[in-house]
Amino acid sequence: MAVREKLAFAGVRFSYGEKAILDGFQLAVGRGELVSLIGPSGIGKSTLFQLAAGLLEPQHGEIRLDGEPAARRLGQVAYMPQRDLLMPWRTVVENAALPLEIQGMPRREAQARVRQELPRFGLDGWADAYPAQLSGGMRQRVSFLRALMTGSDLLLLDEPFSALDGITRMEMQEWLLTMWQQTGCTMLLITHDIDEAILLADRIVVLLGSPISSPVELDVPVPRPRSLASRSHPAFQALRGQIWELLRQSATAQPVGRYA
Numbered sequence: 489m490a491v492r493e494k495l496a497f498a499g500v501r502f503s504y505g506e507k508a509i510l511d512g513f514q515l516a517v518g519r520g521e522l523v524s525l526i527g528p529s530g531i532g533k534s535t536l537f538q539l540a541a542g543l544l545e546p547q548h549g550e551i552r553l554d555g556e557p558a559a560r561r562l563g564q565v566a567y568m569p570q571r572d573l574l575m576p577w578r579t580v581v582e583n584a585a586l587p588l589e590i591q592g593m594p595r596r597e598a599q600a601r602v603r604q605e606l607p608r609f610g611l612d613g614w615a616d617a618y619p620a621q622l623s624g625g626m627r628q629r630v631s632f633l634r635a636l637m638t639g640s641d642l643l644l645l646d647e648p649f650s651a652l653d654g655i656t657r658m659e660m661q662e663w664l665l666t667m668w669q670q671t672g673c674t675m676l677l678i679t680h681d682i683d684e685a686i687l688l689a690d691r692i693v694v695l696l697g698s699p700i701s702s703p704v705e706l707d708v709p710v711p712r713p714r715s716l717a718s719r720s721h722p723a724f725q726a727l728r729g730q731i732w733e734l735l736r737q738s739a740t741a742q743p744v745g746r747y748a
Protein backbone atom coordinates (compact mmCIF):
# COMPACT_ATOMS: atom_id res chain seq x y z
CA MET A 489 0.00 0.00 0.00
CA ALA A 490 1.31 3.44 -0.90
CA VAL A 491 1.38 5.63 2.23
CA ARG A 492 -0.07 8.54 0.32
CA GLU A 493 -2.86 6.54 -1.28
CA LYS A 494 -6.27 8.23 -1.00
CA LEU A 495 -8.34 6.10 -3.38
CA ALA A 496 -7.55 2.87 -5.16
CA PHE A 497 -9.32 0.43 -7.42
CA ALA A 498 -7.65 -3.00 -7.29
CA GLY A 499 -8.71 -5.60 -9.84
CA VAL A 500 -12.26 -4.22 -10.04
CA ARG A 501 -14.85 -5.84 -12.27
CA PHE A 502 -18.22 -4.21 -12.87
CA SER A 503 -20.97 -4.98 -15.40
CA TYR A 504 -24.49 -3.76 -16.01
CA GLY A 505 -26.07 -7.13 -16.79
CA GLU A 506 -24.19 -8.50 -19.81
CA LYS A 507 -22.42 -5.21 -20.49
CA ALA A 508 -18.95 -5.28 -18.90
CA ILE A 509 -17.68 -1.79 -18.04
CA LEU A 510 -14.55 -2.56 -15.95
CA ASP A 511 -12.52 -5.75 -15.78
CA GLY A 512 -9.37 -6.10 -13.69
CA PHE A 513 -9.39 -2.32 -13.36
CA GLN A 514 -6.49 -0.72 -11.48
CA LEU A 515 -6.12 2.90 -10.46
CA ALA A 516 -4.42 4.57 -7.50
CA VAL A 517 -4.85 8.23 -6.61
CA GLY A 518 -2.53 9.89 -4.11
CA ARG A 519 -3.63 12.15 -1.27
CA GLY A 520 -3.95 15.74 -2.45
CA GLU A 521 -3.65 14.85 -6.13
CA LEU A 522 -5.82 16.44 -8.82
CA VAL A 523 -6.46 13.85 -11.50
CA SER A 524 -8.42 14.34 -14.73
CA LEU A 525 -10.29 11.42 -16.29
CA ILE A 526 -10.91 11.55 -19.99
CA GLY A 527 -12.36 8.97 -22.35
CA PRO A 528 -14.98 8.35 -25.03
CA SER A 529 -18.60 9.01 -24.24
CA GLY A 530 -20.31 5.99 -22.69
CA ILE A 531 -17.06 4.19 -21.75
CA GLY A 532 -17.87 4.21 -18.03
CA LYS A 533 -16.50 7.38 -16.44
CA SER A 534 -19.63 8.16 -14.39
CA THR A 535 -19.89 4.48 -13.46
CA LEU A 536 -16.35 4.70 -12.07
CA PHE A 537 -17.38 7.65 -9.90
CA GLN A 538 -20.51 5.88 -8.70
CA LEU A 539 -18.35 2.92 -7.69
CA ALA A 540 -15.90 5.21 -5.86
CA ALA A 541 -18.76 6.97 -4.07
CA GLY A 542 -20.36 3.68 -2.97
CA LEU A 543 -23.51 4.14 -5.08
CA LEU A 544 -22.52 0.96 -6.96
CA GLU A 545 -20.59 -2.07 -5.73
CA PRO A 546 -17.99 -4.00 -7.74
CA GLN A 547 -18.73 -7.62 -8.61
CA HIS A 548 -15.08 -8.45 -8.07
CA GLY A 549 -11.98 -6.72 -6.67
CA GLU A 550 -11.52 -4.04 -4.06
CA ILE A 551 -11.97 -0.30 -3.66
CA ARG A 552 -9.78 1.26 -0.96
CA LEU A 553 -9.96 4.61 0.81
CA ASP A 554 -6.88 5.80 2.70
CA GLY A 555 -5.28 2.43 2.08
CA GLU A 556 -8.07 0.45 3.75
CA PRO A 557 -10.72 -1.68 2.01
CA ALA A 558 -13.80 0.53 2.04
CA ALA A 559 -16.91 -1.60 2.08
CA ARG A 560 -19.04 1.38 3.18
CA ARG A 561 -18.08 4.38 1.09
CA LEU A 562 -21.43 6.16 0.99
CA GLY A 563 -21.05 9.49 2.74
CA GLN A 564 -17.25 9.26 2.87
CA VAL A 565 -16.75 10.59 -0.64
CA ALA A 566 -18.11 13.89 -1.96
CA TYR A 567 -19.64 13.29 -5.37
CA MET A 568 -20.76 16.17 -7.58
CA PRO A 569 -22.78 14.65 -10.42
CA GLN A 570 -23.13 16.24 -13.88
CA ARG A 571 -26.35 18.05 -12.99
CA ASP A 572 -26.01 20.21 -9.91
CA LEU A 573 -29.07 18.70 -8.15
CA LEU A 574 -29.64 21.74 -5.95
CA MET A 575 -33.05 21.69 -4.32
CA PRO A 576 -35.02 24.52 -5.95
CA TRP A 577 -37.12 25.16 -2.85
CA ARG A 578 -34.07 25.63 -0.63
CA THR A 579 -31.94 28.77 -0.50
CA VAL A 580 -28.17 28.78 -1.07
CA VAL A 581 -27.50 28.42 2.65
CA GLU A 582 -30.18 25.78 3.11
CA ASN A 583 -28.81 23.73 0.21
CA ALA A 584 -25.19 23.93 1.30
CA ALA A 585 -26.00 23.22 4.97
CA LEU A 586 -27.82 19.99 4.14
CA PRO A 587 -24.87 17.57 4.66
CA LEU A 588 -24.15 19.11 8.08
CA GLU A 589 -27.79 18.77 9.11
CA ILE A 590 -27.84 15.15 7.93
CA GLN A 591 -24.80 14.55 10.13
CA GLY A 592 -26.84 15.83 13.07
CA MET A 593 -25.63 19.42 13.41
CA PRO A 594 -28.43 21.75 14.60
CA ARG A 595 -29.84 23.76 11.66
CA ARG A 596 -28.88 27.18 13.03
CA GLU A 597 -25.27 26.09 13.65
CA ALA A 598 -25.03 24.38 10.25
CA GLN A 599 -26.27 27.46 8.44
CA ALA A 600 -23.91 29.74 10.41
CA ARG A 601 -21.01 27.52 9.37
CA VAL A 602 -22.05 27.77 5.70
CA ARG A 603 -22.46 31.56 5.89
CA GLN A 604 -18.83 31.87 7.00
CA GLU A 605 -17.75 30.08 3.83
CA LEU A 606 -19.78 32.13 1.34
CA PRO A 607 -17.18 34.86 0.60
CA ARG A 608 -14.48 32.49 -0.62
CA PHE A 609 -17.06 30.76 -2.79
CA GLY A 610 -17.97 34.06 -4.44
CA LEU A 611 -21.45 33.87 -2.92
CA ASP A 612 -21.34 36.77 -0.48
CA GLY A 613 -24.74 38.45 -0.47
CA TRP A 614 -26.47 35.44 -2.04
CA ALA A 615 -27.14 33.44 1.13
CA ASP A 616 -30.90 33.67 0.87
CA ALA A 617 -31.24 33.41 -2.91
CA TYR A 618 -32.89 30.40 -4.54
CA PRO A 619 -31.06 28.30 -7.20
CA ALA A 620 -33.24 29.74 -10.00
CA GLN A 621 -31.88 33.21 -9.19
CA LEU A 622 -28.23 32.14 -9.64
CA SER A 623 -25.98 32.00 -12.70
CA GLY A 624 -24.62 28.61 -13.85
CA GLY A 625 -21.20 29.30 -12.30
CA MET A 626 -22.77 30.29 -8.98
CA ARG A 627 -24.89 27.14 -8.92
CA GLN A 628 -21.74 25.08 -9.45
CA ARG A 629 -20.02 26.89 -6.60
CA VAL A 630 -22.99 26.16 -4.29
CA SER A 631 -22.81 22.49 -5.32
CA PHE A 632 -19.09 22.52 -4.64
CA LEU A 633 -19.60 24.10 -1.22
CA ARG A 634 -22.27 21.53 -0.39
CA ALA A 635 -19.88 18.75 -1.44
CA LEU A 636 -17.17 20.15 0.85
CA MET A 637 -19.67 20.35 3.73
CA THR A 638 -19.81 16.56 3.73
CA GLY A 639 -16.40 16.83 5.40
CA SER A 640 -14.84 14.49 2.86
CA ASP A 641 -11.40 15.36 1.54
CA LEU A 642 -12.03 13.34 -1.64
CA LEU A 643 -14.09 15.13 -4.29
CA LEU A 644 -15.39 13.56 -7.46
CA LEU A 645 -16.40 16.18 -10.03
CA ASP A 646 -18.32 14.83 -13.01
CA GLU A 647 -18.05 17.35 -15.88
CA PRO A 648 -18.64 20.26 -13.49
CA PHE A 649 -18.24 23.00 -16.09
CA SER A 650 -19.75 21.45 -19.20
CA ALA A 651 -22.94 23.53 -19.08
CA LEU A 652 -21.14 26.85 -18.61
CA ASP A 653 -20.31 29.45 -21.24
CA GLY A 654 -16.65 29.76 -22.28
CA ILE A 655 -15.73 32.77 -20.13
CA THR A 656 -17.46 31.49 -16.99
CA ARG A 657 -15.84 28.13 -17.59
CA MET A 658 -12.35 29.66 -17.64
CA GLU A 659 -13.12 31.66 -14.47
CA MET A 660 -14.33 28.48 -12.78
CA GLN A 661 -11.21 26.56 -13.82
CA GLU A 662 -9.01 29.18 -12.15
CA TRP A 663 -11.31 29.24 -9.12
CA LEU A 664 -11.15 25.45 -8.82
CA LEU A 665 -7.35 25.53 -8.86
CA THR A 666 -7.40 28.07 -6.01
CA MET A 667 -9.85 25.94 -4.02
CA TRP A 668 -7.76 22.85 -4.58
CA GLN A 669 -4.66 24.64 -3.29
CA GLN A 670 -6.51 26.09 -0.28
CA THR A 671 -8.30 22.92 0.80
CA GLY A 672 -5.63 20.31 0.02
CA CYS A 673 -8.43 17.96 -1.06
CA THR A 674 -7.90 15.07 -3.44
CA MET A 675 -9.92 15.74 -6.58
CA LEU A 676 -10.92 13.61 -9.54
CA LEU A 677 -12.42 15.45 -12.47
CA ILE A 678 -14.22 13.99 -15.48
CA THR A 679 -14.03 16.21 -18.53
CA HIS A 680 -14.36 15.95 -22.31
CA ASP A 681 -12.18 19.02 -22.77
CA ILE A 682 -8.55 18.01 -23.29
CA ASP A 683 -7.22 21.50 -22.49
CA GLU A 684 -9.23 21.62 -19.26
CA ALA A 685 -7.92 18.17 -18.30
CA ILE A 686 -4.32 19.29 -18.76
CA LEU A 687 -4.69 22.78 -17.30
CA LEU A 688 -6.05 21.50 -13.98
CA ALA A 689 -4.43 18.14 -13.32
CA ASP A 690 -1.25 16.62 -11.97
CA ARG A 691 -2.06 13.48 -13.91
CA ILE A 692 -4.40 12.45 -16.68
CA VAL A 693 -6.05 9.07 -16.78
CA VAL A 694 -7.19 8.15 -20.28
CA LEU A 695 -9.91 5.50 -20.18
CA LEU A 696 -9.93 3.25 -23.22
CA GLY A 697 -11.23 -0.19 -24.13
CA SER A 698 -14.40 -2.08 -23.47
CA PRO A 699 -14.27 -3.21 -20.75
CA ILE A 700 -11.64 -0.87 -19.32
CA SER A 701 -8.77 -2.62 -17.56
CA SER A 702 -5.50 -0.66 -17.53
CA PRO A 703 -6.01 3.03 -18.17
CA VAL A 704 -3.22 5.06 -19.78
CA GLU A 705 -1.78 7.37 -17.11
CA LEU A 706 0.07 10.51 -18.16
CA ASP A 707 1.84 12.96 -15.83
CA VAL A 708 1.29 16.64 -16.62
CA PRO A 709 4.77 18.22 -16.72
CA VAL A 710 3.43 21.77 -16.99
CA PRO A 711 4.73 23.93 -14.12
CA ARG A 712 2.34 25.34 -11.49
CA PRO A 713 0.91 27.85 -10.84
CA ARG A 714 -0.94 27.52 -14.11
CA SER A 715 -3.03 30.02 -15.99
CA LEU A 716 -4.49 30.32 -19.45
CA ALA A 717 -1.00 31.18 -20.69
CA SER A 718 0.11 27.65 -19.73
CA ARG A 719 -1.65 26.42 -22.86
CA SER A 720 1.20 27.69 -24.99
CA HIS A 721 3.83 25.80 -22.93
CA PRO A 722 5.52 23.20 -25.17
CA ALA A 723 4.79 20.40 -22.64
CA PHE A 724 1.10 21.36 -22.72
CA GLN A 725 0.95 21.18 -26.48
CA ALA A 726 2.86 17.89 -26.65
CA LEU A 727 0.51 16.30 -24.11
CA ARG A 728 -2.56 17.60 -25.93
CA GLY A 729 -1.30 15.90 -29.11
CA GLN A 730 -0.57 12.67 -27.26
CA ILE A 731 -4.05 12.49 -25.67
CA TRP A 732 -5.76 13.39 -28.89
CA GLU A 733 -3.90 10.61 -30.69
CA LEU A 734 -4.89 8.04 -28.02
CA LEU A 735 -8.55 9.02 -28.30
CA ARG A 736 -8.44 9.11 -32.09
CA GLN A 737 -6.98 5.59 -32.20
CA SER A 738 -9.68 4.33 -29.85
CA ALA A 739 -12.36 5.88 -32.06
CA THR A 740 -11.64 3.28 -34.73
CA ALA A 741 -12.73 0.59 -32.26
CA GLN A 742 -15.73 2.40 -30.77
CA PRO A 743 -17.70 5.58 -31.39
CA VAL A 744 -15.94 8.54 -29.84
CA GLY A 745 -17.67 11.22 -27.78
CA ARG A 746 -17.24 14.95 -27.89
CA TYR A 747 -13.86 16.58 -27.34
CA ALA A 748 -12.81 20.16 -27.32
Ligand SMILES: Nc1ncnc2c1ncn2[C@@H]1O[C@H](COP(=O)(O)OP(=O)(O)OP(=O)(O)O)[C@@H](O)[C@H]1O
Nearest residue numbers: 504507509527528529530531532533534535536745
Ligand atom coordinates in the same frame (compact mmCIF):
# COMPACT_ATOMS: atom_id res chain seq x y z
N1 LIG B 1 -27.97 1.92 -14.79
C1 LIG B 1 -27.50 1.46 -15.93
N2 LIG B 1 -27.96 0.31 -16.46
C2 LIG B 1 -27.50 -0.20 -17.61
N3 LIG B 1 -26.53 0.40 -18.35
C3 LIG B 1 -26.05 1.55 -17.89
C4 LIG B 1 -26.49 2.14 -16.68
N4 LIG B 1 -25.81 3.29 -16.46
C5 LIG B 1 -24.97 3.43 -17.51
N5 LIG B 1 -25.11 2.39 -18.37
C6 LIG B 1 -24.35 2.16 -19.60
O1 LIG B 1 -23.00 1.93 -19.19
C7 LIG B 1 -22.11 2.60 -20.08
C8 LIG B 1 -21.24 3.55 -19.31
O2 LIG B 1 -22.05 4.62 -18.83
P1 LIG B 1 -21.40 5.90 -18.09
O3 LIG B 1 -22.50 6.85 -17.83
O4 LIG B 1 -20.59 5.43 -16.93
O5 LIG B 1 -20.43 6.44 -19.24
P2 LIG B 1 -19.65 7.83 -19.34
O6 LIG B 1 -18.30 7.51 -19.85
O7 LIG B 1 -19.76 8.58 -18.07
O8 LIG B 1 -20.51 8.57 -20.47
P3 LIG B 1 -20.64 10.14 -20.83
O9 LIG B 1 -19.26 10.61 -21.15
O10 LIG B 1 -21.53 10.14 -22.03
O11 LIG B 1 -21.25 10.81 -19.63
C9 LIG B 1 -22.98 3.27 -21.13
O12 LIG B 1 -23.04 2.43 -22.26
C10 LIG B 1 -24.33 3.39 -20.48
O13 LIG B 1 -25.34 3.33 -21.44
